Amino acid sequence: MTRQLVMCGGGSLAVEVAALLHDLGACGRGDGYFITDVVAPGPVRTADLISICSSPFATHTDISSVSDRDQKAFIVCTGDPTIRHKVYRELVSMDLTLARIVHPMAYIAPSAVIGAGAIIYPGVFVGPFVQLGANVVLHAQVAVHHDARLDASVVLSPGALLCGHTVCGTAAFLGTGASILPKMRLGAYSKLSAGSVLRRPAGDGCLLHGNPATVRRTWPVAFEDET
Numbered sequence: 001m002t003r004q005l006v007m008c009g010g011g012s013l014a015v016e017v018a019a020l021l022h023d024l025g026a027c028g029r030g031d032g033y034f035i036t037d038v039v040a041p042g043p044v045r046t047a048d049l050i051s052i053c054s055s056p057f058a059t060h061t062d063i064s065s066v067s068d069r070d071q072k073a074f075i076v077c078t079g080d081p082t083i084r085h086k087v088y089r090e091l092v093s094m095d096l097t098l099a100r101i102v103h104p105m106a107y108i109a110p111s112a113v114i115g116a117g118a119i120i121y122p123g124v125f126v127g128p129f130v131q132l133g134a135n136v137v138l139h140a141q142v143a144v145h146h147d148a149r150l151d152a153s154v155v156l157s158p159g160a161l162l163c164g165h166t167v168c169g170t171a172a173f174l175g176t177g178a179s180i181l182p183k184m185r186l187g188a189y190s191k192l193s194a195g196s197v198l199r200r201p202a203g204d205g206c207l208l209h210g211n212p213a214t215v216r217r218t219w220p221v222a223f224e225d226e227t
Contacts, residue, residue, distance in 0.1 A: 002025075002033065003072070003099075004033070004034055005021070005034060005035050005037075005072065005074070005075060005099055006035075006037040006038070006039060006063075006066055006069075006072050006073070006074045006075070007035060007038045007039070007074075007075055007077045008039045008040075008063065008074060008075065008076045008077060008087050008091070009039075009040055009076060009078040009087075010039075010040035010043070010046070010049070010059070010077070011040070011043070011044075013078055013079045013137075014038065014040075014044075014045065014049065015048050015052065016121075017075060017077050017101065017119060018052040018053055019052055020101055020103050020119070020121065020122075021101065022052055023122075024101070033073065033075075033099055033101075035049070035053050035055075035057050036058065036072065037060060038058070038060070039059075039061070039063050039065075040059070040061070041061050044059055063090060063091070069094070070096070072096075073097045073098065073099040074091050074096050074098055074099065074117075075098065075099040075117060075119065076088055076091070079137065079155060081155045081171035081172065081189070082171050084137070084153045085135065085152060085171040088117060088134065088152065088153055091117075097116075098116040098134065100114060100115075100116055100118050101118070101119045101120065102114065102118070102120045103121055103122040104122075105122035105123060106125075106126070106138075107124070107125050107126065108120070108126045109126060109127050109128040109130065111128045111129050112126045112129065112132065113130070113131045114126075114132045115135065115152070116135075117135040117136075118132055118135065118137075118138075119136070119137045119138070121138060121142070123140045124138045124139075124140070124142045124144075125142070125144065125145075126144050127143075127144060127145045127146040127147075127148070127164075128146045128147070129146055130144050130146065130147065130148050130149070130150075131148075132144070133149075133151045133152040133153070133170075134153070135153045136150050136154045136156075137155045137156065138156050139155075139156060139157050139159075140158050140159075141158055141159045142158070142159065142160050142161075143160075143161050143162065144156070145162060145163050145164045145166075146164045147164050148163075148167070148168075149166075149167045150162075150167075150168045150172075151167075151171075151172070151188065152170050153170060153171040154169075154170070154171065154172045154173070155171075155174070156168075156173075157173075157175050157176040157177075157194070158176050158177075159176055159177040160175070160176070160179070161178075161179040161180070162174075162179075163179070163181050163182040165182055166183065166184055166185070167185040168180070168186045169185070169186060169188030169189070169190065169204060170189065171188060172186045172187065172188060172189065172192075173190070173191040173192070174191075174192045175194030175195070175196070176195070177194055177195045178192045178195060178197070178198075179196075179198065180192070180197075180198040181197065181198060184198050184201055184202075185201045185202065186202050186208075187201075187202050187205065187206060188204045188205070188221060188223070189205050189219075189221045190202055190206040190208065191206070191207050191208065192208050192209075192213060193207070193208065193209040193210075196208060196209050196210055197210075197212060197213055198212075198213045199211075199212040200212065200213075202215070204221045205218055205219045205221040206218050
């Protein structure tokens with residue numbers, strides 16, 4: 001059964017998500033989605049989205065203007081983890097349904113748990129007993145090994161690697177090819193830059209770079225809750 005989908009975001013990540021949905025439809029997946037609305041405060045790549053979706057959609061600047069919200073699923077289509085988490089919290093506060101998009105060419109261990117709103121690209125490996133929180137994004141060629149935990153709204157860029165028993169806090173970000181070694185933790189709202197290797201636990205609100213990764217900048221983090 002094809003469900004109506006609202007995309008929260010209309011930029012490059014939205015275009016990639018539309019392509020993932022096209023693949024799901026081509027594979028005959030029964031949990032496919034049909035894009036009916038795009039919510040974005042800024043520019044929308046309308047022509048590109050229509051060329052992939054092969055059909056028009058309504059555009060909005062605010063979630064509240066989407067009609068029949070309780071009959072549609074929502075997916076957050078922005079790559080900034082802080083913005084992702086803010087939009088996710090808004091959707092949850094409105095008691096709206098989040099879609100879960102998993103490409104058929106990703107490997108997901110049967111014992112892994114995937115939260116609502118997750119986006120998983122082709123070529124991803126998710127190992128046994130991994131816990132993926134709500135609203136996470138795993139780009140192509142990401143590997144998340146056994147017993148790792150990602151909290152809500154974590155974003156892993158292409159080629160990122162999480163070894164066993166690692167933890168990423170809420171809205172953490174890994175750049176392209178970044179790695180976290182076994183049993184290490186990257187704090188909430190922290191960022192590990194492209195190609196960097198985290199060898200020691202890192203706190204909340206840090207920018208880390210290098211191998212071994214060291215803190216280059218910090219910022220205050222305010223936790224409203226752990227939703």
